Amino acid sequence: MEIGTLIVSYFFKVIFAIVIWMIGKYVIGLIVKMLKKRIESGQIDPSLSSFLRSLIKTLLYTVLIIMIISTLGIQTTSLVAILGAAGLAVGLALQGSLANFAGGVLILLFRPFSVGEFIESGGIKGSVKEIHIFSTILTTPDNKMVIVPNGSLSNTTIINYSRNDIRRVDMLFSVSYSDDLEKAKEVLREIANSQEAIMKDKDIFVEIGEYADSSINIYYRVWCKNADYWKVYFDTMKMVKKGFDESGISIPFPQMDVHMDKLEK
Numbered sequence: 001m002e003i004g005t006l007i008v009s010y011f012f013k014v015i016f017a018i019v020i021w022m023i024g025k026y027v028i029g030l031i032v033k034m035l036k037k038r039i040e041s042g043q044i045d046p047s048l049s050s051f052l053r054s055l056i057k058t059l060l061y062t063v064l065i066i067m068i069i070s071t072l073g074i075q076t077t078s079l080v081a082i083l084g085a086a087g088l089a090v091g092l093a094l095q096g097s098l099a100n101f102a103g104g105v106l107i108l109l110f111r112p113f114s115v116g117e118f119i120e121s122g123g124i125k126g127s128v129k130e131i132h133i134f135s136t137i138l139t140t141p142d143n144k145m146v147i148v149p150n151g152s153l154s155n156t157t158i159i160n161y162s163r164n165d166i167r168r169v170d171m172l173f174s175v176s177y178s179d180d181l182e183k184a185k186e187v188l189r190e191i192a193n194s195q196e197a198i199m200k201d202k203d204i205f206v207e208i209g210e211y212a213d214s215s216i217n218i219y220y221r222v223w224c225k226n227a228d229y230w231k232v233y234f235d236t237m238k239m240v241k242k243g244f245d246e247s248g249i250s251i252p253f254p255q256m257d258v259h260m261d262k263l264e265k
Helices: 002-040 046-071 076-093 095-110 150-154 181-194 226-246
Strands: 118-121 124-131 135-139 145-149 158-160 166-175 205-211 216-225
Touching: 002 046, 095 124, 095 135, 095 150, 124 145, 135 150, 145 150, 166 181, 166 226, 181 205, 181 216, 181 226, 216 226
Parallel strands: none
Antiparallel strands: 118 124, 118 158, 124 135, 135 145, 166 216, 205 216
């Protein structure tokens, strides 16, 4: 009789636990949806979007599971002690994951980049698509998805190409030793002044930079809005070739002078 009563009692506990799971899952879904709406309405920084959703879902499901275990009659005090010991062992085994979690927190705290910005780190370039608890997802210019651990991102140099409103375009042009250097510089300055995207209130720098083996190299540095960088770069490349050709200025190729001495017999 006692066994039957125990089975019936445990059966109802299981049913109650299932009900709690279903209700809890529904409530967690509502909370996540509300969070998503607030993000879409602009009340929460998009950079926090994926991180917060992942973190909140993990915490809520952890609480839900503990509630279900308690409902089934399992002593949560001893369970917490067991989980604590297990957590220590797992923590030692997953030091890399913990470092990635800490890296994610640091990224969201200090904001070296945000969702949508174009960055470079560890030789990888891409636009930030999502920032998760343990990793950050980048999309490369050729549309590859790259998953970068937050631990490595927070401990390496990050170049953020999108953060500043303006950017300098650095280019180098080579001319022959026999060409008129002042004429070459004049052509480059005219090209810079003719482009609307180039900022005229900033210094336009055109100067001889070095005497190379086969050419004289001229440094060309102008400023533009960040969004116009590649337009200025590619337009300048086309215009310089045309301008040099029209002015009779050559773009030299590598060459070498060979001197042969006649050997006496």
